[in-house]
Amino acid sequence: DAGVTQSPTHLIKTRGQQVTLRCSPKSGHDTVSWYQQALGQGPQFIFQYYEEEERQRGNFPDRFSGHQFPNYSSELNVNALLLGDSALYLCASSSLGLANTGELFFGEGSRLTVL
Amino acid sequence: AQRVTQPEKLLSVFKGAPVELKCNYSYSGSPELFWYVQYSRQRLQLLLRHISRESIKGFTADLNKGETSFHLKKPFAQEEDSAMYYCALQAYNTDKLIFGTGTRLQVFP
Numbered sequence: 655d656a657g658v659t660q661s662p663t664h665l666i667k668t669r670g671q672q673v674t675l676r677c678s679p680k681s682g683h684d685t686v687s688w689y690q691q692a693l694g695q696g697p698q699f700i701f702q703y704y705e706e707e708e709r710q711r712g713n714f715p716d717r718f719s720g721h722q723f724p725n726y727s728s729e730l731n732v733n734a735l736l737l738g739d740s741a742l743y744l745c746a747s748s749s750l751g752l753a754n755t756g757e758l759f760f761g762e763g764s765r766l767t768v769l
Numbered sequence: 770a771q772r773v774t775q776p777e778k779l780l781s782v783f784k785g786a787p788v789e790l791k792c793n794y795s796y797s798g799s800p801e802l803f804w805y806v807q808y809s810r811q812r813l814q815l816l817l818r819h820i821s822r823e824s825i826k827g828f829t830a831d832l833n834k835g836e837t838s839f840h841l842k843k844p845f846a847q848e849e850d851s852a853m854y855y856c857a858l859q860a861y862n863t864d865k866l867i868f869g870t871g872t873r874l875q876v877f878p
């Protein structure tokens with residue numbers, strides 16, 4: 655089992671552009687959460703997807719959107735990129751939310767640089 | 770507001786010394802609390818959760834509701850404990866985790 659896989663690992667965009675990040679959850683997991691980790695900070699919750707719907711959302715603008723596919727994989731889209739969107743984007747998978755376990759399985763992340 | 774505070778960015782100790790990584794939280798109810806760890810060139814992973822009351826790799830953490838703290842402790846640090854440690858809070862009836870800013874633990878030989 656490869657665990658949670660994310661692509662691309664690194665990418666560079668310019669202000670105003672759009673970006674799509676991809677995530678495949680750990681085998682057997684049906685829930686995907688996305689986190690943003692700025693330099694020197696802890697991960698910040700963006701949103702969570704379950705059964706192809708957004709279940710919960712953190713304090714992020716509508717420029718951040720997502721999608722979950724029937725095979726449980728997920729995409730994070732960010733429109734109208736700002737310099738402040740430069741960060742490591744982490745995908746985490748779990749089963750039926752945290753449901754008394756608290757264990758999220760994280761990917762290695764996609765590092766986005768906005769110039 | 771829900772918040773997790775880790776006051777130390779860096780904690781350096783020698784092998785065999787006791788370790789305490791501090792974590793304080795702000796939450797009005799009864800939170801679920803966790804410690805996640807990231808070793809060099811590895812992904813973030815769960816170390817332990819307070820509800821399990823378990824010891825993992827010699828680490829323990831006790832929830833102190835009066836002091837709203839969840840400090841991570843180990844009596845004798847090992848070099849392989851060197852890593853980035855994040856304290857995290859899960860609010861009641863939500864799935865999201867609120868992370869602190871992390872503490873880097875360096876254990877010198």
